[in-house]
Amino acid sequence: xxxxxxxxxxxxxxxxxxxxxxxxxxxxxxxxxxxxxxxxxxxxxxxxxxxxxxxxxxxxxxxxxxxxxxxxxxxxxxxxxxxxxxxxxxxxxxxxxxxxxxxxxxxxxxxxxxxxxxxxxxxxxxxxxxxxxxxxxxxxxxxxxxxxxxxxxxxxxxxxxxxxxxxxxxxxxxxxxxxxxxxxxxxxxxxxxxxxxxxxxxxxxxxxxxxxxxxxxxxxxxxxxxxxxxxxxxxxxxxxxxxxxxxxxxxxxxxxxxxxxxxxxxxxxxxxxxxxxxxxxxxxxxxxxxxxxxxxxxxxxxxxxxxxxxxxxxxxxxxxxxxxxxxxxxxxxxxxxxxxxxx
Amino acid sequence: xxxxxxxxxxxxxxxxxxxxxxxxxxxxxxxxxxxxxxxxxxxxxxxxxxxxxxxxxxxxxxxxxxxxxxxxxxxxxxxxxxxxxxxxxxxxxxxxxxxxxxxxxxxxxxxxxxxxxxxxxxxxxxxxxxxxxxxxxxxxxxxxxxxxxxxxxxxxxxxxxxxxxxxxxxxxxxxxxxxxxxxxxxxxxxxxxxxxxxxxxxxxxxxxxxxxxxxxxxxxxxxxxxxxxxxxxxxxxxxxxxxxxxxxxxxxxxxxxxxxxxxxxxxxxxxxxxxxxxxxxxxxxxxxxxxxx
Amino acid sequence: xxxxxxxxxxxxxxxxxxxxxxxxxxxxxxxxxxxxxxxxxxxxxxxxxxxxxxxxxxxxxxxxxxxxxxxxxxxxxxxxxxxxxxxxxxxxxxxxxxxxxxxxxxxxxxxxxxxxxxxxxxxxxxxxxxxxxxxxxxxxxxxxxxxxxxxxxxxxxxxxxxxxxxxxxxxxxxxxxxxxxxxxxxxxxxxxxxxxxxxxxxxxxxxxxxxxxxxxxxxxxxxxxxxxxxxxxxxxxxxx
Numbered sequence: 001x002x003x004x005x006x007x008x009x010x011x012x013x014x015x016x017x018x019x020x021x022x023x024x025x026x027x028x029x030x031x032x033x034x035x036x037x038x039x040x041x042x043x044x045x046x047x048x049x050x051x052x053x054x055x056x057x058x059x060x061x062x063x064x065x066x067x068x069x070x071x072x073x074x075x076x077x078x079x080x081x082x083x084x085x086x087x088x089x090x091x092x093x094x095x096x097x098x099x100x101x102x103x104x105x106x107x108x109x110x111x112x113x114x115x116x117x118x119x120x121x122x123x124x125x126x127x128x129x130x131x132x133x134x135x136x137x138x139x140x141x142x143x144x145x146x147x148x149x150x151x152x153x154x155x156x157x158x159x160x161x162x163x164x165x166x167x168x169x170x171x172x173x174x175x176x177x178x179x180x181x182x183x184x185x186x187x188x189x190x191x192x193x194x195x196x197x198x199x200x201x202x203x204x205x206x207x208x209x210x211x212x213x214x215x216x217x218x219x220x221x222x223x224x225x226x227x228x229x230x231x232x233x234x235x236x237x238x239x240x241x242x243x244x245x246x247x248x249x250x251x252x253x254x255x256x257x258x259x260x261x262x263x264x265x266x267x268x269x270x271x272x273x274x275x276x277x278x279x280x281x282x283x284x285x286x287x288x289x290x291x292x293x294x295x296x297x298x299x300x301x302x303x304x305x306x307x308x309x310x311x312x313x314x315x316x317x318x319x320x321x322x323x324x325x326x327x328x329x330x331x332x333x334x335x336x337x338x339x340x341x342x343x
Numbered sequence: 344x345x346x347x348x349x350x351x352x353x354x355x356x357x358x359x360x361x362x363x364x365x366x367x368x369x370x371x372x373x374x375x376x377x378x379x380x381x382x383x384x385x386x387x388x389x390x391x392x393x394x395x396x397x398x399x400x401x402x403x404x405x406x407x408x409x410x411x412x413x414x415x416x417x418x419x420x421x422x423x424x425x426x427x428x429x430x431x432x433x434x435x436x437x438x439x440x441x442x443x444x445x446x447x448x449x450x451x452x453x454x455x456x457x458x459x460x461x462x463x464x465x466x467x468x469x470x471x472x473x474x475x476x477x478x479x480x481x482x483x484x485x486x487x488x489x490x491x492x493x494x495x496x497x498x499x500x501x502x503x504x505x506x507x508x509x510x511x512x513x514x515x516x517x518x519x520x521x522x523x524x525x526x527x528x529x530x531x532x533x534x535x536x537x538x539x540x541x542x543x544x545x546x547x548x549x550x551x552x553x554x555x556x557x558x559x560x561x562x563x564x565x566x567x568x569x570x571x572x573x574x575x576x577x578x579x580x581x582x583x584x585x586x587x588x589x590x591x592x593x594x595x596x597x598x599x600x601x602x603x604x605x606x607x608x609x610x611x612x613x614x615x616x617x618x619x620x621x622x623x624x625x626x627x628x629x630x631x632x633x634x635x636x
Numbered sequence: 637x638x639x640x641x642x643x644x645x646x647x648x649x650x651x652x653x654x655x656x657x658x659x660x661x662x663x664x665x666x667x668x669x670x671x672x673x674x675x676x677x678x679x680x681x682x683x684x685x686x687x688x689x690x691x692x693x694x695x696x697x698x699x700x701x702x703x704x705x706x707x708x709x710x711x712x713x714x715x716x717x718x719x720x721x722x723x724x725x726x727x728x729x730x731x732x733x734x735x736x737x738x739x740x741x742x743x744x745x746x747x748x749x750x751x752x753x754x755x756x757x758x759x760x761x762x763x764x765x766x767x768x769x770x771x772x773x774x775x776x777x778x779x780x781x782x783x784x785x786x787x788x789x790x791x792x793x794x795x796x797x798x799x800x801x802x803x804x805x806x807x808x809x810x811x812x813x814x815x816x817x818x819x820x821x822x823x824x825x826x827x828x829x830x831x832x833x834x835x836x837x838x839x840x841x842x843x844x845x846x847x848x849x850x851x852x853x854x855x856x857x858x859x860x861x862x863x864x865x866x867x868x869x870x871x872x873x874x875x876x
Contacts, residue, residue, distance in 0.1 A: 069437065069440075069441075071444075116615065116618070116619040119619065124573065124618055126381060126440060127381065127569055127573065127614075128615060128618060130383075130566070131566065131570070131611040131614055131615055132611075132615065134563075134566060134607070134611050135608060135611045135612060135615070138604075138605070138607055138608045138611075139608070141604070142604050142605065142608075194737075194741045197734060197737060197738045197741065198738065198741065198742070200727070200729075200730060200734075200738075201727055201730070201738045203729075204727035204728060204729050204730060205724050205727055205728075207709075207721065207724050208721065208724040208725075208726070208727065208787070209727075209738075210708070210709040210710045210713070211687070211709055211710075211713055211719055211720075211721065211724075211788070212710075212713055212738065212739045212742055212787060212788075212790075212791055213710050213713035213714045213742030213743065213744055213791055214710055214738075214742050215708075215710045216710065252562070252566075253562065256444050256447065256448065259441070259444065260444065260445070260448070263441060292452045292455050292456050293452075293456065295448050295451075295452045296448070296449050296452045296453060296456065298445075298448060299445040299446065299447070299448035299449035299452070300445070300449060301445075302441065302442075302444065302445035302448070303428065303442050303445035303446065303449070306432075306438050306441050306442055306445070307428070307431060307432075307438075307442070
């Protein structure tokens with residue numbers, strides 16, 4: 001029996017590691033891109049995408065694992081960005097010290113939003129996060145000199161690592177790739193921990209989860225706070241990359257785009273956030289669309305993914321591949337249908 | 344102007360804003376009550392109503408005809424979207440919500456694509472301004488309020504007095520039981536979508552009669568509609584009307600007394616507060632049909 | 637023997653409706669108690685109040701001498717009371733093994749010594765070891781019920797409350813379930829079964845308590861209770 005257990009543990013750890021591998025390989029390839037001397041435009045796009053992906057990994061813990069959708073996620077990114085800018089301006093705090101501080105600020109904001117929002121229950125939570133997001137944008141706009149009002153704040157601090165200036169586009173790109181890797185590993189570690197299982201239990205059935213000793217309310221708020229940490233770090237990277245931030249970047253419509261990205265990629269898979277962030281950033285380039293057209297395409301994609309591929313694009317592709325490889329797609333769909341029908 | 348005149352003026356301004364918000368909120372509250380779908384795109388339905396009105400008036404049609412066209416066009420749009428999209432998300436309302444987010448993006452940018460992102464306005468359909476004892480009353484505002492009262496009263500009558508209305512309320516109360524009682528709930532869902540959309544179309548037409556609109560007007564308006572629906576209690580039409588009045592007047596006063604930059608904040612703050620203190624709204628409502636999960 | 641659970645004067649009103657009118661009930665250490673009653677007699681309300689789904693309007697619940705009245709559902713579980721629902725049995729979207737793992741990861745201070753040291757051992761006990769790697773959602777209904785039982789057992793309870801555990805099971809499955817539940821007292825787990833199915837109750841319980849209109853009308857050895865004219869009257873033309 002004991003041996004069986006060890007084997008089982010070792011087996012599942014191996015399986016878990018294997019699920020991380022594709023992401024690591026892709027990220028390693030992405031880190032090699034500067035060797036092909038890409039254009040500055042490409043690097044900028046990639047950096048923006050990477051910064052989004054970091055926040056998306058947090059959102060995937062919240063939505064993919066816990067089943068809670070936040071429509072105010074850009075606000076959490078904004079708290080991180082403004083925290084970095086204000087800390088630099090008023091206290092001379094630099095990039096590295098701003099990271100934990102901003103993560104803490106976003107996490108605290110998540111808790112302040114989360115406690116009342118989650119108390120009012122699933123249906124209303126989404127609207128509450130959206131309202132808090134709008135409210136934050138209004139507060140930032142009316143914050144006078146302290147928040148720079150509608151024009152926002154400038155941030156001109158250098159980013160150095162071991163004495164090297166990271167502000168150079170290629171170096172910043174590599175740093176963002178490193179952060180994305182850290183975010184992916186962190187999110188993978190959460191998914192494969194007992195904490196991740198707890199969150200999934202809540203996603204599947206709150207009542208049953210509570211009957212098994214899980215404090216559902218506390219863990220939901222906890223998941224929101226965890227996603228806030230990811231968002232805060234993403235906000236610092238964004239503020240230092242752009243050198244200027246303004247309220248409109250963090251209002252509710254950027255939040256919709258974040259939700260859209262995680263949904264297009266698929267929130268439950270470790271590849272999802274990466275795929276969603278990259279697709280949404282580069283699709284317009286590839287298809288040569290102007291911003292207006294590309295947004296229409298995103299919207300249509302989102303609707304199509306939800307209606308046709310509920311696991312997201314990557315989830316759908318993985319499922320299709322598995323079906324083709326195992327050669328018995330029919331049985332799987334039948335099983336799925338049977339499971340759906342019972343629900 | 345005397346203080347009391349300004350006061351009355353602000354009430355009138357507030358009421359005309361409240362009218363448009365109430366028209367959205369009724370649709371929001373009915374659709375949510377019946378299907379559990381949080382349709383954020385409802386604000387875009389309103390915006391499309393305004394755009395149709397603008398197109399019709401620009402093409403030389405009169406305002407009344409433009410209003411009818413807006414109602415018909417948006418009602419038809421609601422029918423198509425319900426049949427084509429939302430009907431398939433009934434078992435999973437969260438998916439319906441996500442679909443509505445996609446629709447927001449699509450509808451906004453389709454309008455931008457064809458008619459650019461700039462402000463659009465029509466000449467005021469009524470230009471008379473009455474002076475009653477020092478109070479300046481713009482007739483166009485009175486028109487908006489009057490049309491809304493008439494439409495809301497008509498909807499009330501339909502819902503409270505007719506057989507269909509009773510069946511509808513039973514369905515909002517408990518969809519499954521209503522279906523067991525032989526009420527064709529699916530058809531009612533379509534009907535409510537069309538009615539809600541038509542009201543949003545009307546709201547859009549009235550909105551552009553008051554203010555210029557942009558393709559992005561829907562975003563803030565739908566949040567106000569939801570705020571009102573939530574404050575009133577989701578599924579509760581009376582609550583929606585009462586809450587719409589409260590919000591409109593609060594906003595009117597705020598703008599009239601020099602806090603216009605905070606106007607948009609009230610609905611959100613008020614809504615958050617109400618939900619924390621009284622999760623089922625001030626006037627009570629359903630928490631929506633039980634989730635499929 | 638001291639009672640493991642002592643309910644006294646437990647009442648619950650919904651609006652103006654009285655669902656429980658001051659119920660006294662004890663569950664003895666190591667027994668399998670049956671709580672029966674027709675629909676609307678207050679059985680499910682009793683279950684919901686004890687498990688923390690509803691707050692009682694009055695009365696107390698003592699579990700091994702500690703007051704657990706009005707605790708939240710997760711705290712009840714952590715105190716050492718396991719319970720299963722009629723409807724929500726398992727996490728449909730997750731694997732069978734993962735289901736059991738989750739259930740074993742939130743054992744509170746009230747958890748007892750573990751008769752089943754691994755998830756696999758527990759699945760062996762309930763007879764689901766063959767489907768360890770399946771998704772719970774694809775299991776047949778009878779297996780889902782057994783998985784639900786396994787989840788409750790994984791929280792290492794010293795008292796297990798079962799709400800209509802055999803609903804929807806065929807005769808063979810019911811017999812299997814009865815066989816399992818009967819073994820529980822031997823593993824140090826007292827059981828309380830809430831059901832209106834008299835056949836099941838006769839198979840499982842030596843003692844029965846009968847609820848009607850929110851009050852307890854009988855309590856004693858199964859044969860005595862079943863011969864009680866008051867009970868017969870309640871069940872006249874019913875499930876007996």
